[in-house]
Amino acid sequence: MWLLKIENLTVKYGVIPAVRNVSLEVQEGQIVALLGANGAGKTTILKTIMGVTRPAEGNIYYQGTNINFFSPPQRVRLGITLVPEGRGIFNRLSVEENLFLGAYHRSDREGIEKDLSRVYSLFPRLQERKEQVAGTLSGGEQQMLALGRGLMSRPILMLLDEPSLGLAPLLVRELYAFITNIRQEGVTILLVEQNATMALKVCDYAYLLETGKVKVQGKADEVQSQEDVKKAYLGG
Secondary structure (H helix, E strand, O other), X not given: OEEEEEEEEEEEEOOEEEEEEEEEEEEOOOEEEEEOOOOOOHHHHHHHHHOOOOOOEEEEEEOOEEOXXXXXXXXXXXXXXXXXXXXXXXXXXXXXXXXXXXXXXOOOHHHHHHHXXXXXXXXXXXXXXXXXXXXXXXXXXXXXHHHXXXXXXXXXXXXXXXXXXXXXXXXXXXXXXXXXXXXXOOOEEEEEEOOHHHHHHHOOEEEEEEOOEEEEEEEHHHHHXXXXXXXXXXXX
């Protein structure tokens, strides 16, 4: 059963199309990857799902409802959250203050405390540093904080934009272990990533974008085995 369905999506910046007639589905409980080079349209798709960018054409369906005209806060309340490229943490606030900001739209104090405990169990390092100013964390810890803050909104669908960007290989592997754990917690994930090798190791299904269009799509192993994908994105 699909959780998110995009039909014939076109998004323009001015008159220039950044995304052209893209259709895709995200099944409930899956990790789906959007792969491609810089400028392929991956981040634009996430921003459009989140309601930050409006489509020129096409439709976005979430849990069977067309959400084209829903505001970003309405989409958050429906269970969609975006962890943006660059992490977007509040450097001068503490780790725990950043986490509570992820639950800004919620009023269920008991549920918020329960989710905070859940985040700390997933990311023990955040609990160790909960009073620390977020701007003093390492890059890997800041990415954990961004993921944890996203979880505080109690998402059904989590949109991750370039989570491994700027991280050392060892930290990337650790980060992807956390992402797999988040899926095991029942969260569906749509992942934008230039690190195709790592993304294809954890995702169920992948879409490869070039110049705003879907060039290749399929199960992760099918995409991984294609010769042109190997040469262009996997160092083969």
